[in-house]
Amino acid sequence: MRRLAPGERPPQFVLFSFDGVGVSPNWDLFLRTAERSNARFTALMTGLYFLTDDARRQYRGPGHRPGEAAIGFGGTKAEVVQQIHYLNRTWFGGHELGTHYVGHFCRGDRYPGERWSTRDWNHELDQFFALMQNWRRNTGILHGPDLAFPRTVVKGGRTQCLEGAPGTLFPALMAHGMTWDSSQPAEVTGLAWPKKVRGIWEFAIPYAYSPPLKRAQTALDFNFWVSVNGAKNIPGDAIRLRRIVKETYHYMYDRAYAGNRAPLVIANHFNEWNGNAFNPATADFMADVCGRAETLCITHVDLVAWLELQDPAVLGALSRAPLSAVDGRR
Known part of the structure; x- marks a missing residue:
């Protein structure tokens, strides 16, 4: 962990977190996937x-x-x-x-x-x-x-x-x-760098463009479910939901990686909603991106330590960069 030089591009950070973490086969899934892909996540008890x-x-x-x-x-x-x-x-x-x-x-x-x-x-x-x-x-x-x-x-x-x-x-x-904290819905459309608010680093839940939905979407598993079928338990919809979630996450990653390198906040539950539509998509995304060049899948507390290490002027420049995943073009 080190300070960035002025103008140096940061790593692409990805933050996976899981609300509640009750015992579930999905807990095993993410422990296995994280180990294989050199990822670390945050379990919210x-x-x-x-x-x-x-x-x-x-x-x-x-x-x-x-x-x-x-x-x-x-x-x-x-x-x-x-x-x-x-x-x-x-x-x-x-x-x-x-x-x-x-x-x-x-x-x-x-x-x-x-x-x-x-x-x-x-x-x-x-x-x-x-x-x-x-x-x-x-x-x-x-x-x-x-x-x-x-x-x-x-x-x-x-x-x-x-x-x-x-x-x-x-x-x-x-x-x-x-x-x-990671409780506040994003105030803007697109991926932005976290801010320190009242002494607390806020990792907002993203509101970013989703190509399969052709509009902006709150990037939280339950919110995807609400948007796609009104949070109705329709297991036959699981494959479509998985595709939508995975394509949205990949779009967010691609746009941030090529753009402002804003950390991705991927918030999920172990719940088997709608035929367990969301956990396999999130695990696939973890496996796909966490081993890539200049990409670090780390915990929130680690990113806080990295942010605190940086020159405030460098963080200011990152926060002023154009947002990523605002629409279908950027």
């Missing part, structure tokens, strides 16, 4: 999965009763131990562990994240770290491996449903020693 269903009352989300959550908890003791095993495999594989928070309270809930104050976000993060640190005590689990990494490795994350404004969320991140 859900605090609920550190609790058995029986221990659910150990969590109390902002404005909610103990044991309430919008998604499921960690299941049985055996399932929580399996979750710990996968988290350890991910850590030992050289990947980053971040947070996807806990309760997954989104718009439509009586008190969703979009309404939370800084005090609420502080409470949610306090809960996340307590659940992570005290998972054995909370669940009574005495067997299986310990968690292989401390809470201090968690330096960023993505909120549920991309909710939470910088003015309320980022002070809570700072208070917990965190350095990055």
